[in-house]
Amino acid sequence: xxxxxxxxxxxxxxxxxxxxxxxxxxxxxxxxxxxxxxxxxxxxxxxxxxxxxxxxxxxxxxxxxxxxxxxxxxxxxxxxxxxxxxxxxxxxxxxxxxxxxxxxxxxxxxxxxxxxxxxxxxxxxxxxxxxxxxxxxxxxxxxxxxxxxxxxxxxxxxxxxxxxxxxxxxxxxxxxxxxxxxxxxxxxxxxxxxxxxxxxxxxxxxxxxxxxxxxxxxxxxxxxxxxxxxxxxxxxxxxxxxxxxxxxxxxxxxxxxxxxxxxxxxxxxxxxxxxxxxxxxxxxxxxxxxxxxxxxxxxxxxxxxxxxxxxxxxxxxxxxxxxxxxxxxxxxxxxxxxxxxxxxxxxxxxxxxxxxxxxxxxxxxxxxxxxxxxxxxxxxxxxxxxxxxxxxxxxxxxxxxxxxxxxxxxxxxxxxxxxxxxxxxxxxxxxxxxxxxxxxxxxxxxxxxxxxxxxxxxxxxxxxxxxxxxxxxxxxxxxxxxxxxxxxxxxxxxxxxxxxxxxxxxxxxxxxxxxxxxxxxxxxxxxxxxxxxxxxxxxxxxxxxxxxxxxxxxxxxxxxxxxxxxxxxxxxxxxxx
Amino acid sequence: xxxxxxxxxxxxxxxxxxxxxxxxxxxxxxxxxxxxxxxxxxxxxxxxxxxxxxxxxxxxxxxxxxxxxxxxxxxxxxxxxxxxxxxxxxxxxxxxxxxxxxxxxxxxxxxxxxxxxxxxxxxxxxxxxxxxxxxxxxxxxxxxxxxxxxxxxxxxxxxxxxxxxxxxxxxxxxxxxxxxxxxxxxxx
Numbered sequence: 001x002x003x004x005x006x007x008x009x010x011x012x013x014x015x016x017x018x019x020x021x022x023x024x025x026x027x028x029x030x031x032x033x034x035x036x037x038x039x040x041x042x043x044x045x046x047x048x049x050x051x052x053x054x055x056x057x058x059x060x061x062x063x064x065x066x067x068x069x070x071x072x073x074x075x076x077x078x079x080x081x082x083x084x085x086x087x088x089x090x091x092x093x094x095x096x097x098x099x100x101x102x103x104x105x106x107x108x109x110x111x112x113x114x115x116x117x118x119x120x121x122x123x124x125x126x127x128x129x130x131x132x133x134x135x136x137x138x139x140x141x142x143x144x145x146x147x148x149x150x151x152x153x154x155x156x157x158x159x160x161x162x163x164x165x166x167x168x169x170x171x172x173x174x175x176x177x178x179x180x181x182x183x184x185x186x187x188x189x190x191x192x193x194x195x196x197x198x199x200x201x202x203x204x205x206x207x208x209x210x211x212x213x214x215x216x217x218x219x220x221x222x223x224x225x226x227x228x229x230x231x232x233x234x235x236x237x238x239x240x241x242x243x244x245x246x247x248x249x250x251x252x253x254x255x256x257x258x259x260x261x262x263x264x265x266x267x268x269x270x271x272x273x274x275x276x277x278x279x280x281x282x283x284x285x286x287x288x289x290x291x292x293x294x295x296x297x298x299x300x301x302x303x304x305x306x307x308x309x310x311x312x313x314x315x316x317x318x319x320x321x322x323x324x325x326x327x328x329x330x331x332x333x334x335x336x337x338x339x340x341x342x343x344x345x346x347x348x349x350x351x352x353x354x355x356x357x358x359x360x361x362x363x364x365x366x367x368x369x370x371x372x373x374x375x376x377x378x379x380x381x382x383x384x385x386x387x388x389x390x391x392x393x394x395x396x397x398x399x400x401x402x403x404x405x406x407x408x409x410x411x412x413x414x415x416x417x418x419x420x421x422x423x424x425x426x427x428x429x430x431x432x433x434x435x436x437x438x439x440x441x442x443x444x445x446x447x448x449x450x451x452x453x454x455x456x457x458x459x460x461x462x463x464x465x466x467x468x469x470x471x472x473x474x475x476x477x478x479x480x481x482x483x484x485x486x487x488x489x490x491x492x493x494x495x496x497x498x499x500x501x502x503x504x505x506x507x508x509x510x511x512x513x514x515x516x517x518x519x520x521x522x523x524x525x526x527x528x529x530x531x532x533x534x535x536x537x538x539x540x541x542x543x544x545x546x547x548x549x550x551x552x553x554x555x556x557x558x559x560x561x562x563x564x565x566x567x568x569x570x571x572x573x574x575x576x577x
Numbered sequence: 578x579x580x581x582x583x584x585x586x587x588x589x590x591x592x593x594x595x596x597x598x599x600x601x602x603x604x605x606x607x608x609x610x611x612x613x614x615x616x617x618x619x620x621x622x623x624x625x626x627x628x629x630x631x632x633x634x635x636x637x638x639x640x641x642x643x644x645x646x647x648x649x650x651x652x653x654x655x656x657x658x659x660x661x662x663x664x665x666x667x668x669x670x671x672x673x674x675x676x677x678x679x680x681x682x683x684x685x686x687x688x689x690x691x692x693x694x695x696x697x698x699x700x701x702x703x704x705x706x707x708x709x710x711x712x713x714x715x716x717x718x719x720x721x722x723x724x725x726x727x728x729x730x731x732x733x734x735x736x737x738x739x740x741x742x743x744x745x746x747x748x749x750x751x752x753x754x755x756x757x758x759x760x761x762x763x764x765x
Contacts, residue, residue, distance in 0.1 A: 004600050004610060029616055108615070132611075132638075165638035166600055166612040240638075247637040315641035326643030328661045331695045335658050336686035338678035340588060340623035371621060376683045448616065540682065545622055548677050557676075559709070559718040 002168040007158060010133035010169050011100060012037030014140025015070055018096070019177030020044055022062035024055040026418065027447040028074030029109040030163040031102035035072045036450075039459045043174065048450055048459050051386070051418040052077035056084045056099060060153070063097035064189055066180035068144050072100040075116045076385065080419070085153070086123045087191050090199040092151035092206075094180050096144030099125075102158040105284040106311040109446070111366060111383065113309070115285035120155050120262035124203050126210055127155040127262040128223070129239040133167040139259060141172075142223065150206055150213075157261065159284065161240045161311070207263055214265040223259035226272060230254065233321065234276025236269065236289060236300070241282040241312055248317035264292045273298045280305070280321060284312050342371050344546045345515030345522065345562035347441055351486035352379040353542050353566070354493045355408065360500070363396065365389035365411035365420070368445040368514075372410075376543040380410075387411070387419030390436050394423065397432040404433040405500050411436075414444035414452040417467060421476065427505050428477030435499045435506045438469055439486075442513040449517065473507040480506035487512055489569045515562055523563025528554045532575035539567040539576060579609075579632035581640045582729075585659045586651025587676050588615075588622045591722035594747065595649070596627035598726060601743035603631040606735055611638040624655055624678075649729050651708075651721060652676050653692045660699060669701045670728050672708040672721060704728065711762035720759035723748075727763020737764070 005013065011034045015023065024047045025035040039046035049055035055071040062069035073081060078101045085099065101119075104110040120127035128143055130136045136158070143154040187195050218224040233253035235245045242257045256272045258264065273279045273293070281290040281302035290302035305320050306312065318324045342349045352372040355362060356379050364370060364380035365388065373380035382392060389409035397404040411420050416438050427434050444450040451457040456466035473481045480502060484492045492510070499506035513520050525546075535552045546560035547567055554575070556567075568576045582599065586592045593614055600612040608631040615625045628640045642661045648669050650656030656671045663669055673693070680686040689695070697703050706728055712720040723744070730740050740760065748756045 002604075004604050004612065006614070032616075161613060161638060164614045164616055166597075166610070166614070167635070167638065168604070168609060243636045243638065313639060313641050314637045315644070326641070327665055328643035329663050329665055329699045329701050330661055331657060331699045333657050333689045333692060333695045334686075335654065336678050336680045336688065338587065338622075338624040338654070338658075339680075340621040341679050343589070343621060368621065375679065375685065446621075543679060543683065545677070545679065545682065548682050560676075 002170050004166040005133040005137070005169040006033060006166050007130070007133050007136045007162045007164065008033035009037045010136035011140050011156065011158070012041070013169070013171050014137040015098070016041040016044060017137070017172050017174050018141045018144045019068050019175045020070055020144070021067040021179070022059070022069040023047070023071065024049045024058040025072035026050070026052045026055055026077055027444055027450040028077045028102070029447055030104060030160040031072045031074045031077070031100060031158065032447045032450065034100055035459070038070070046459050048452060050453055052081040053083060056081040056088070059097055059099070060084060060088045060091070063093045063095045063153070064091070064182070065094070066182050067095040068177055069095060070098040070100060074110065075101060075103045075114050076110065076112065077101070078116055078119055080386070082119065085119065085125065088153045089123045089125045090191055090196055090203055091189050092202070093147055093153055094182065096147040097153040098140065098143045098147065098156055099153060100156045100158065102160070102163045103285070104160050106160065108160055111385065113285060115288060116155070116157055117261055117288045118286070124207055125155050125262070126150065126152055126260065127157055128259055129157045129261045130162055130259070131239050131242045131257070132162065133165070133169045135259070136162065137169055137171065150210055152206060157239070159240050211263045211265065214260050214263055215268050218260055218265070219268065224265065224268065225257045225259070227255040227257070231275055232277045234272060234279040235282055236272070236279060236293070237282040238289070241284060244312050244314045244317055245282050247314035249321065258289070261289070264289065266296050269293060270296055270298055273300065282306070282312065282317065339374055340371060341374070341543065341545055342368065343515055344544060344560045345564040347486045347510070347512035347515065348372055348439055349377070349542055349544065350489060350566045351410070351437070351439060351492065351510050352377040354486070354489060354496060355379050357493060358496055358500070361403065361407040363389045363393040363407060363409040365409070365415050367412040367415055369410060369412060369439055376541065386415055387423055390420050390423030391426060393434050393436070394427045394430070394432045397434050398430070401433070408435045408437050408496070408500070410439055412445065413438060413440040413442070413454045413469065416469070417453050421472065424473065424478065424507070425476045432505065433503055435496070435508065437496070437508045437510055440469060440509050440511045443517060445514050449514070469509050478505055478507050480504055481509070482506070483509045483511055485512050486510045487564060487566055489566065515564065523565070525558040525561035526556050526563055526565070526568060526576050528556055529575045529577070532573045534573050536572070538570045538572065541570065542566055579630040579635045581645045582629040582647045582649065583626055583640050583645045583659060583662055584629065584649045584651070585624070585626045585655045587655065588625045590651045591719060592625055592627050592651060595722040595726055596629050598743050598747045599629045601746055602735060602739050603629070605739050605743065608632060609635045611635040613638040624658060626659060647729065647732070649725055651725060654678065654688060656696060657689070657692050660696060660701065663701055665700065667702070668732060669696065669703045670725065670732070671696070671703060671705045672725055673705050674707070674709045674721070708763065712759055715759035715762060716755040720755055723756045723759040724763035727760040730760070731764050
């Protein structure tokens with residue numbers, strides 16, 4: 001019986017069915033659930049790695065040792081793992097190796113909108129792109145056969161709407177894949193110049209074989225597919241854009257659906273285009289397929305009609321190609337926006353409030369706490385990439401010592417382990433007068449609560465050795481390490497001021513678990529004593545979604561309040577308890 | 578052609594569970610089904626939307642302006658925000674609960690007065706109910722999502738047992754009784 005599977009869940013099922021024995025990932029929306037679901041299969045040894053580079057290297061090691069293996073990451077994670085990727089392309093594999101990368105067109109939960117297909121071409125690594133959950137399972141299974149056949153790692157590209165949509169899947173059984181024997185083979189696996197030169201020749205030959213596969217066999221096995229209907233409009237698409245096009249155009253167009261986006265066929269594309277009056281390339285983000293077509297001399301419409309920005313949809317395609325729009329209902333109500341906010345009871349809120357009171361510049365980072373950039377806290381000056389809070393603060397303070405003592409870096413526990421610790425080593429080694437605040441909420445928060453090396457648990461929730469942040473910071477050469485509970489406002493403010501006042505690097509560990517953790521016990525909701533309330537709005541300054549003003553008095557929404565008590569500390573009239 | 582249902586609300590209100598449960602119901606009825614969800618940053622107290630589509634064959638998993646047959650709104654302002662996505666013949670089911678968004682809390686913007694009147698004036702087929710009171714009666718404010726599913730179930734032509742089966746499959750056992758009660762209250 002077919003069942004609804006989330007795209008990421010179907011990938012995990014495909015991993016299990018393909019006989020995968022090892023996986024290592026770093027969480028990142030929209031890729032995280034692949035590894036969470038994979039970890040539910042006992043036959044797959046799954047891990048959260050400290051970062052994507054470690055994950056991919058572990059995965060390649062497992063492959064060389066003879067196991068089918070995978071790693072998963074979001075698009076920006078592939079930047080971190082790019083180093084091993086480019087060389088894994090040269091070494092090839094022993095057991096099949098799949099790297100799953102999830103792009104986020106529209107930036108639902110990301111800091112940029114990069115198109116990972118460029119990595120496939122740049123690293124000369126085969127890339128498949130599924131269009132729904134059934135494809136997710138089928139392509140994942142196929143990727144291991146292809147990878148072992150061509151001796152290459154394979155990339156599986158997802159986008160948010162494929163990764164986070166549920167559709168019907170017919171699941172299958174696990175294939176019995178024993179470990180392949182390991183044989184020492186320096187010519188293949190020791191990538192120093194003499195060996196790598198030989199392997200580069202292999203890589204170039206491999207691409208030619210893969211192109212031949214994409215022209216021919218890929219159509220026989222359904223990975224690439226042509227659907228002939230009306231030939232006035234021809235659509236070339238991969239992934240979610242194929243679904244949008246089908247819904248918008250139905251049988252008014254013919255389709256070339258590409259399941260393999262690197263390498264791309266040449267002849268098949270030219271033949272398809274020759275039989276259609278007008279050919280549209282429907283691809284979100286960059287003109288990746290379009291450029292390929294233009295290089296072939298195939299006349300297509302792509303980014304001249306469609307944007308490189310954001311997500312596409314059936315409505316957009318119908319409007320641009322057919323000039324059709326649906327009628328709908330409207331009101332002229334002014335509707336306030338509802339941006340995401342720090343959760344009620346979030347320990348980051350109190351920390352940002354203290355920083356605002358002190359009035360420092362904040363070198364920010366990637367995580368829930370990036371929301372501290374928004375009103376009313378507005379306490380972030382920069383946010384670049386994982387770990388950059390620390391390294392960028394160092395550069396800032398070195399280049400402009402006048403700013404030291406007036407600026408801090410903030411980043412989470414998981415982000416610190418991911419790539420913050422290297423920046424901290426740099427601060428200690430090259431001695432900048434920088435204050436780093438690690439927001440230790442005992443979990444990887446934004447991606448939905450994953451364990452990490454600081455939490456004392458592994459991906460399955462089993463006990464694991466944990467990194468002591470205090471000892472780690474001391475060990476890299478930071479003499480001034482302090483720990484505070486951010487919800488104790490007065491102590492936190494004093495501690496930050498003290499660290500800023502010294503002329504040496506300092507780390508403050510702001511420690512309080514995420515309010516959403518099931519292990520966190522909440523106090524009963526707080527209430528405002530309306531007689532004591534002066535309506536001064538001091539409690540509103542923290543931007544808590546549960547606190548609002550009603551008829552000149554503060555009011556606390558009992559359905560939301562978790563009794564964290566931060567607003568209580570702000571009330572000079574003792575009106576909140 | 579598919580029948581398109583949008584579930585809109587505020588991150589944390591339980592829209593994800595509602596869309597999963599609805600997906601179960603529709604799958605059990607033998608339809609092709611697609612459900613599109615929101616994860617990550619946008620879940621943190623922001624405006625959230627999930628799409629559920631069913632029919633003989635569903636291609637795109639998302640719903641666009643003028644396409645929704647039903648919008649199930651967990652919050653009043655969110656009903657207004659997503660109204661343009663409703664078909665002129667579509668049905669709008671609204672929980673009248675109000676949750677202030679941050680720009681309203683900070684005083685930068687105002688929560689519009691009389692949203693319901695404006696929605697009715699748009700020509701939409703509006704059903705408004707207070708889902709919070711029955712949810713609290715069932716045992717928790719968190720059961721608002723299941724109360725609203727009950728209200729949706731009343732307007733869809735599937736047998737009650739299919740909904741109750743899906744509830745049993747989706748909800749943790751210790752919360753089942755509360756959710757069954759919430760569903761019954763929403764459906765009544």
